[in-house]
Amino acid sequence: xxxxxxxxxxxxxxxxxxxxxxxxxxxxxxxxxxxxxxxxxxxxxxxxxxxxxxxxxxxxxxxxxxxxxxxxxxxxxxxxxxxxxxxxxxxxxxxxxxxxxxxxxxxxxxxxxxxxxxxxxxxxxxxxxxxxxxxxxxxxxxxxxxxxxxxxxxxxxxxxxxxxxxxxxxxxxxxxxxxxxxxxxxxxxxxxxxxxxxxxxxxxxxxxxxxxxxxxxxxxxxxxxxxxxxxxxxxxxxxxxxxxxxxxxxxxxxxxxxxxxxxxxxxxxxxxxxxxxxxxxxxxxxxxxxxxxxxxxxxxxxxxxxxxxxxxxxxxxxxxxxx
Numbered sequence: 001x002x003x004x005x006x007x008x009x010x011x012x013x014x015x016x017x018x019x020x021x022x023x024x025x026x027x028x029x030x031x032x033x034x035x036x037x038x039x040x041x042x043x044x045x046x047x048x049x050x051x052x053x054x055x056x057x058x059x060x061x062x063x064x065x066x067x068x069x070x071x072x073x074x075x076x077x078x079x080x081x082x083x084x085x086x087x088x089x090x091x092x093x094x095x096x097x098x099x100x101x102x103x104x105x106x107x108x109x110x111x112x113x114x115x116x117x118x119x120x121x122x123x124x125x126x127x128x129x130x131x132x133x134x135x136x137x138x139x140x141x142x143x144x145x146x147x148x149x150x151x152x153x154x155x156x157x158x159x160x161x162x163x164x165x166x167x168x169x170x171x172x173x174x175x176x177x178x179x180x181x182x183x184x185x186x187x188x189x190x191x192x193x194x195x196x197x198x199x200x201x202x203x204x205x206x207x208x209x210x211x212x213x214x215x216x217x218x219x220x221x222x223x224x225x226x227x228x229x230x231x232x233x234x235x236x237x238x239x240x241x242x243x244x245x246x247x248x249x250x251x252x253x254x255x256x257x258x259x260x261x262x263x264x265x266x267x268x269x270x271x272x273x274x275x276x277x278x279x280x281x282x283x284x285x286x287x288x289x290x291x292x293x294x295x296x297x298x299x300x301x302x303x304x305x306x307x308x309x310x311x312x313x314x315x316x317x318x319x320x321x322x323x
Contacts, residue, residue: 005320014106017048018049024049024052027059028058048102064082064085067129080092080128098145110181112159119143119144120143120146121145121146123142182202187237190229195221204312207255208252210243213243256314267300276293297315298316
């Protein structure tokens with residue numbers, strides 16, 4: 001097997017335009033984000049700058065989110081307004097209209113990488129103020145555009161460029177967006193064969209995420225008497241997306257790896273299989289040790305040409321070049 005991995009799919013990713021795409025930040029600069037250039041080779045990028053889109057120039061005076069004075073602790077205690085302190089402009093309605101329209105017009109979106117700390121695009125680390133002139137923030141929250149997108153596209157994973165630098169967060173995000181892209185591509189065919197193949201390629205990933213959900217999705221993929229295929233696809237997609245929302249636990253990953261190890265009986269040397277099984281049993285809660293075991297199994301899959309495991313999204317959830 002020369003190219004292991006599940007069926008290929010190209011995600012559509014929403015990306016803040018200032019992330020290495022265009023100098024459109026409030027101060028007229030661009031944020032260096034080399035991973036965006038890497039992703040462009042494997043995904044379709046959909047650039048957006050909500051602030052420019054509602055008519056603010058480049059460069060522009062800073063904007064901020066102001067929370068009503070009667071708000072309680074945290075971000076959810078009162079109405080939020082997007083204001084530009086230097087001009088006194090209230091941009092709330094314009095940003096909310098843009099977010100609502102964009103969520104409809106953007107088409108299929110498998111994930112979003114947005115600019116952190118931005119009053120429009122920030123994903124949870126945006127400073128919230130009690131007034132337009134306060135120097136110290138009262139809480140942290142989401143930007144108005146990011147919040148609108150999350151509300152209207154609840155299944156779309158959103159991450160900012162800071163979180164994307166964390167290996168675990170990056171791998172989780174890439175696994176989700178490429179899985180969603182494969183689901184979208186398979187569903188577009190509308191056939192039972194596509195559903196069956198998709199489920200087969202994601203069995204170990206589902207096992208790592210939730211063995212219960214894997215058991216529930218099996219009968220859907222196999223087909224239930226008298227059930228329309230379109231309804232089956234809808235039901236399958238909903239449960240699959242819900243499963244993706246949960247990160248695989250160490251125990252789930254170890255379970256999937258142990259299951260995969262069983263395919264090498266009579267192929268890999270007994271001593272090597274026994275040693276790997278012992279490591280999995282002993283280190284089933286150690287994420288780094290589990291990743292080492294997964295790397296070893298990936299090498300075995302390629303060496304022995306194991307076709308079923310070679311198609312598993314669990315081992316190749318996204319292009320190897322992005323690992």
